[in-house]
Amino acid sequence: MKLRYLVTLFLTCSMLSMNGQSVDKDVLFTVADEPVYASEFLRVYNKNLDLVQDESQKDVDEYLKLFTNYKLKLKEAKSLKLHEKSSYVRELSNYKKQLAKNYITDSKVTDDLVEEAYERMSYEVNANHILVKVNDNAKPNDTLAAYNKILKLRDRVLKEGFEKVRAEVHNGQTVYGEKLGYFGGFKMVYKFESVAFNTEVGEISKPFRTRFGYHIVNVIDKRKSRGERTVSHIMVIENKRDSLAEKPEVRIREIYKKLNQGEAFESLAKQFSDDKNSAPKGGKLKPFASGQLRAKEFEDVAFNLESEGEVSEPFKTDFGWHIVKLNNKKSVASFEAMKPELVEKVKRDSRSKLIDEALVNKLKSKYNISDEEPNLDYFTSILNEDYFKRTWKLPADFKGKQPLVKIGSKQFSYNDFGVYLVNTQRNTPKKESLESLLSKKYDAFLNDNLIKYQEDNLELENEDYAHIVAEYRDGLLLFDLMENTIWNTAKTDSTAIKQFYEANKANYVKPKRIDAVVASSAKQKTLKKVSKLLSKNMPLDKIKTLVNSKDKINVIFTSGIMDAEHQALPKDFNFRTGLSKIQKHNDAFVIINVKSVLPQEQKTFEESKGMVISDYQNHKENNWLNDLRAKYPVEVKKEVLAKIKTQLKK
Template identity: 70%
Template sequence: MKLRTFLSLFFIIFFLKVNAQSNSKEVLFTVGDEPVYTSEFLRVYNKNLDLVQDESQKDVDEYLKLFTNYKLKLKEAEALGLNKKPSYLRELSNYKTQLAKSFMKDSKVTDALVEEAYERISYDVNANHILVKLPSNANPKDTLVAYNNIMKLRERALKEGFEKVRAEVHNGQTIYGEKLGYFSGFKMVYNFETAAFNTAIGDISQPFRTQFGYHIVNVLDKRKSRGERTVAHIMLVDKKGDTTYNPEVRIQEIYKKINQGEDFESLAKQFSDDKSSASKGGMLSPFSGGQLSAQEFEDVAFGLKNIGDVSEPFKTNYGWHIVKLYDKKPIPEFEAIKSELIEKVKRDDRSKLIDEALVNKLKKHYDIIDNQTALSYFESILNDDYFKRTWQLPTNFAADKPLVKIGNKQFSYTDFGDYLIKTQRNPTQKAPYESIISDKYESFLNDNLIKYHEDNLEDENEEFAYIVDEYRDGLLLFELMETTIWNAAKTDSIGIQEYYKNNKENYVFPKRVDAVVASSQKQKTLKKVSKLLEKNMALDQIKSLVNSNDKIDVIFTSGIIDEEHQTLPKNFDFKKGISKIYKHNNAFVVVQVKNVLPETQKTFDEAKGSVISDYQNFKEENWIKELSEKYKVVVNQEALQNVKAQIKNQ
């Protein structure tokens, strides 16, 4: 897909924020009879300015073309009724629900929990514990018995020693005494983690409760976490079908050159098969323990002690490697992993604290007033049938009395009464009526506060509304492009074949050579190699003359090589024979060209992927012309000049 088309989809789907009800009503252009406002264009332009790689797209006129094309497509999508498709509406609804979750949190509470989480993942705790099991819905009598038991065990542990008591009382059924080893933040339930991190080394915690029961923890040690490493590597992979190439032999040759003092980065650029890192001297992004899929690689990287240390060659499922250590950190910087921590906090037990903070905030926002009169009324009509799950509202029930108002929505006694009937199906421990009504009303109020806020979030939160709008239009555009261009182009076999015939000159193999490339740090050595190649000496013989078991001066690469290959200099002269010696990637190379393979025409099957992509772009360009005729675009030139002046002065 061409850059212009890609950029059009990219900024629309991910960054476009549409707000037709803008404060500024200056019309920049119309599509058909539908106005598009200056403020909308400026917001989109400024939002995406730093993301645009092609300088031409920063030109206002060029950007306006993309924007008008986008509006034309949306106009067509609505005309085709794609915005009414059940699948589209369902996808949009699901997205809004998921997005709302990230907006319906108390940011101050979240930030505090995230900072705490960062502090805790900075350390590992080694601890043992004793647990007295207790169901989360246990009655008060059983809860008191469990609490007394854990208190007695703590008193014993303080006198007799934690390990002795732990080993004696463990039965694997009602009491557990376990060695936990080292763990960090997010590895245990939140209450357990908090108790462990807040207990000093050597101490035994006070009893605390989780969903599993009552615990005491004995903290044995605390240490800094394993941290983060930054390394570079040289990787060689097995080339299937090439019986002359042995990656294990070559990696050992490269390792000898490193030990001889040759530059690691230069060797990575010349020989590493990891194309994503070779051009950067083999440098990889920083990683922490457990992040990599290759455990062998991670163990070697963390085993390097000093900056600059280089590993011996080793093998993983990906190939053969040599690793060099560039940096090591205790843990990543807070800002680098903040977003990851936020997501973990939201999925963790910590989220309950965030939910509580949200509810308290919404109560203030909607000015919720306690209705004690209503709660007293419901206490008076409750009876023991509720514990049998057969309770019903009385015949003289005050159904229409107002209970609580959230925003513009009034809830009545009926709403809470129905909630009580519905929730009596859940197991309910026998408790005072006052306690039951209080707990049920709190749940009822919290659920409805959150639901009302979510349902009205677009009206109450401008940023949320913008993001929903951008997704709404991006999804609609995807539906349109898929049905109108992408799928149609893929299935139009006759059209694709015809396009290939009319544009065959665009589908050719580049110039290539059948060659042997010799690489060395020493120009003098390559002069010797050059003379031996002129004599057509076999490569094995040349290797035996210029290399030895203890020293590798030259590495050879042979086969069909194109002009973009990493071993060839950019200014290489494609002609048969022995080349001059070139300086390349901080080393020297000489090339024996056995045969020059000129540009050759690709068959349709060889070029099919590129042809389909180009054909899609071709169809889209013609389609845009048709839409321009169908929906006339009229630009307000005065408004456009104002836009340009405003952007120029930014």
């Protein structure tokens, strides 16, 4: 299930279904005699008031229409038994399990790990390492051999030097000797990160193990994090569809010359940058930190600029040619600002094992579970070597009814643990004593069931968790309904979509456009000269040679088919053939030579297919909602609605 569609549905339908049984029992409306309470509507309305973009949705009557539509759809989804589908049940269960982690974690351990993570994200370590690879579940002899090998390599390193040994022993299969460069918190597995950060510069760590094998680390340098940069850029990309267009390197260097002539960076970005998102903002980009950008070249240039206002020379990335201006640089954000993000990272990281251990101890205390293991002698007596062959079965006379451990109100029996043993024997990679095996299995069984019991009862214990689960439960249901009823129509209603296009052709036209040349300059006087040359029908290349030189770019020309929204054209530009007057635009001056005006033109079905499908889906949804209103009559209690409006005005 793609969650971005759930977000879209959430914003469109405002589908936050809270468990609306509050003190206020007023029924606002009924859907086929099923009550919907005023308290629920008020919570939903108030919670979403700042989220909706459409002002009409803030009107109570308009919002009520959306809310009744939402309830109608839910009614239909349940009548179709979509909530009984195995895929729905499975996804909801997975979501509840994931969400529950935020509510049953041990906050003290989490806070300590978050503080440690912040400290490590404030610095970067430059290190190299040697790894002797060995599987996490390797046999004892293989594990010992790997450990002895890393010990010998460390002895060699201390005598011969780390780099010499690293380069010699790397084979890319059993032994890896790698230069890692600089890295900060969360870039390596937690154990590796901890050793690297805790080893002094110039020192070589003692051998340690991760899931990859045994390592030694040589720490070369530590430095403060490079922090965050805010930059603006001008980007020029190659127009492969226009063989006559200037090469991007030529154009970017012309723009760079204009910068050196004193023209404003922001003005040139507005006029000529091909990054349509940042150009209207003078080329300004959102702040970024090391490792956030896909273009390493861009990042390196940005971080190498020292002074605010400093501008780079033109440079190339995989995305095009750029000029970058440094607007602001700042160090790592404060701990308070980063804490929410760090909490989520810690919970997803291998650090989470430490949190899990603390959680289990907390739940043992909550449900009064003794640290003393129950007597497992009976299980020792029935277990045998078949378990390590993964063929072991419970004996026919198994005493399954015997009580084993009680968590809260739930009693677990021998049978529960016996079934667990059968189901997990595949996860027993190495042979060990039966007593040791059973002790580990019981710990795992108890831990799993402690967490599951807490998850299963969380909706009863935590109101906030219950509300969020309810929101997701209904959102998932509506997504399934909308996908099958409306959104997949493009696959099944191709004939109907074409008929809809034919009936609504007037809505799908190309706007009025011009074939024009736009000359842009910081100086009005220069454009007067250009105007005279254009009026003589002089070729563009010749005009360029007369107004520009190798060292100085006074005018930049943009040519092609343009509509009214084109960035080169002033707002409300009058489309007519001929040479325009000089006009001010984007902190510069422009003159437009319109060769021809192209009238509105009917789009073909293929050209407008995406818009047609969207409009058709809206049309189909409206008709469908009318059918639902007939199927499930909605009755609004006007006196209750009036009370709600009065309450909201206060």
